[in-house]
Amino acid sequence: MSGKGEFEPRIIGFLCNWCSYAGADLAGVSRIQYPPNIRIIRVMCSGRIDPAFILEAFKDGADGVLVAGCHLPSDCHYISGNFKALRRITLLKEVLKDFGIEPERLRLEWVSASEGDRFASIVRDMVKQIKRLGPSPLKSKEKNA
Amino acid sequence: MAKDKLKVAFYWAASCGGCEIAVLDINEKILDVIQIADIVFWPVAMDIKYKDVEAMPDKYVDVCFFNGGIRNPEQEHLAKILRQKSKILVAYGACAHLGGVPGLANMANKKEVFEKAYFSTFSTINAEKITPQPSVHVKEGELDIPEFYDSVRTLDQVVDVDYYVPGCPPAVERTLFAVEAIAKGELPPKGSVLAPLKSVCDECPRKKENKKITKIYRTYEKVPEPERCLLEQGIICMGPATRGGCGARCLNADMPCTGCGGPCPNSPEQGAAMISALASILGLEEEKEKYSEEDVEKLMSQIKDPIGTFYMYALAASILRRKVIK
Numbered sequence: 203m204s205g206k207g208e209f210e211p212r213i214i215g216f217l218c219n220w221c222s223y224a225g226a227d228l229a230g231v232s233r234i235q236y237p238p239n240i241r242i243i244r245v246m247c248s249g250r251i252d253p254a255f256i257l258e259a260f261k262d263g264a265d266g267v268l269v270a271g272c273h274l275p276s277d278c279h280y281i282s283g284n285f286k287a288l289r290r291i292t293l294l295k296e297v298l299k300d301f302g303i304e305p306e307r308l309r310l311e312w313v314s315a316s317e318g319d320r321f322a323s324i325v326r327d328m329v330k331q332i333k334r335l336g337p338s339p340l341k342s343k344e345k346n347a
Numbered sequence: 348m349a350k351d352k353l354k355v356a357f358y359w360a361a362s363c364g365g366c367e368i369a370v371l372d373i374n375e376k377i378l379d380v381i382q383i384a385d386i387v388f389w390p391v392a393m394d395i396k397y398k399d400v401e402a403m404p405d406k407y408v409d410v411c412f413f414n415g416g417i418r419n420p421e422q423e424h425l426a427k428i429l430r431q432k433s434k435i436l437v438a439y440g441a442c443a444h445l446g447g448v449p450g451l452a453n454m455a456n457k458k459e460v461f462e463k464a465y466f467s468t469f470s471t472i473n474a475e476k477i478t479p480q481p482s483v484h485v486k487e488g489e490l491d492i493p494e495f496y497d498s499v500r501t502l503d504q505v506v507d508v509d510y511y512v513p514g515c516p517p518a519v520e521r522t523l524f525a526v527e528a529i530a531k532g533e534l535p536p537k538g539s540v541l542a543p544l545k546s547v548c549d550e551c552p553r554k555k556e557n558k559k560i561t562k563i564y565r566t567y568e569k570v571p572e573p574e575r576c577l578l579e580q581g582i583i584c585m586g587p588a589t590r591g592g593c594g595a596r597c598l599n600a601d602m603p604c605t606g607c608g609g610p611c612p613n614s615p616e617q618g619a620a621m622i623s624a625l626a627s628i629l630g631l632e633e634e635k636e637k638y639s640e641e642d643v644e645k646l647m648s649q650i651k652d653p654i655g656t657f658y659m660y661a662l663a664a665s666i667l668r669r670k671v672i673k
Contacts, residue, residue: 254619257666275638288640289626293647297622300454300654302671339671
């Protein structure tokens with residue numbers, strides 16, 4: 203997103219096929235307004251998200267990454283994928299902090315297929331938060347280099 | 348110098364010198380190597396100047412074993428020269444392959460490294476705040492040393508590399524495999540890592556049963572059972588995320604794998620692979636109803652120094668390559 207004026211964050215959203223993608227779809231068909239800063243990638247399960255996908259997204263210029271899956275403890279279509287995602291993202295946030303990237307840029311949320319308005323409000327909130335944080339530090343480094 | 352002998356060169360860049368010793372670890376087989384090869388450049392063992400290398404015709408050297416990462420212009424220059432002079436350039440050892448332990452300096456920059464090394468360690472007295480300068484004037488004239496870069500780079504981030512021999516230092520069988528493959532002319536496709544495709548676990552003799560742990564132990568906190576998988580005993584072992592070919596030699600000595608073999612071919616980001624693997628066995632899934640998100644945070648905070656654990660050798664070769672310092 204180029205051009206003058208306010209910083210518009212670029213957010214990558216990894217949404218699980220069974221709950222969160224359906225939730226985002228519901229937000230869409232219900233015509234709930236939310237900022238267009240998010241690019242959604244559908245995955246089969248939040249437990250399918252390799253930490254490398256998230257690191258790659260940040261390397262390629264994402265200002266934030268949203269991972270969304272089925273509610274804890276037992277909504278997951280594959281029984282425990284959401285729980286795996288929770289543990290991976292928790293650990294990855296520690297690692298991101300050490301890499302000099304604010305852990306708030308990575309967000310894990312649970313969104314069910316009926317929660318279109320919840321999805322929209324998460325995206326609104328996240329865009330606001332990332333705007334406050336400013337562009338990804340990885341991007342400003344590139345500019346300086 | 349017989350005409351049909353292979354011309355071999357060795358060079359060291361940002362490394363500890365262990366890889367030079369690893370070359371000699373092939374013991375009496377070195378005599379076989381001498382039968383088929385002439386060493387034309389090896390600073391650790393021979394008195395040859397850089398200008399002699401620069402004077403060699405292009406592609407004069409048949410094989411160059413290059414160990415060490417790149418962290419100053421001297422190393423970068425030699426990497427470029429040796430690339431030009433060599434038919435086959437082999438990144439030998441974890442530092443040339445992945446940045447190695449020196450690559451962990453990518454968690455800091457030049458300023459922070461100098462601050463630590465020349466001012467703030469307990470054993471340092473440096474009242475005049477002297478640090479190495481790229482050039483200094485003495486009464487005989489100007490003296491130059493190479494400038495210190497902010498980041499360590501792997502060899503393939505600087506020049507084109509033909510093959511990689513992993514390990515810190517490479518296991519004897521990896522060195523022999525490389526030498527034999529070169530001698531017979533039976534090399535795999537360019538860009539190959541000269542090691543098996545499977546992970547260290549595949550070579551590890553320990554019994555693997557059910558991987559579910561709730562507590563992490565550091566190596567000094569526990570005497571491990573001799574025959575059981577170390578990860579199952581709560582000791583972080585990089586085996587699942589690390590390419591084998593070493594015979595699991597650390598595991599045979601009751602020490603966990605630290606990851607010197609680099610990533611497995613189907614999971615090229617070693618740190619991420621281990622984050623993924625470790626997070627999936629840490630915690631009791633059967634009782635996940637009982638766990639709150641805070642409990643999970645507590646569980647994960649047992650891992651001290653995640654970067655040093657997951658990226659001990661591969662930080663410079665990882666997706667992010669270094670810490671962002673504003």
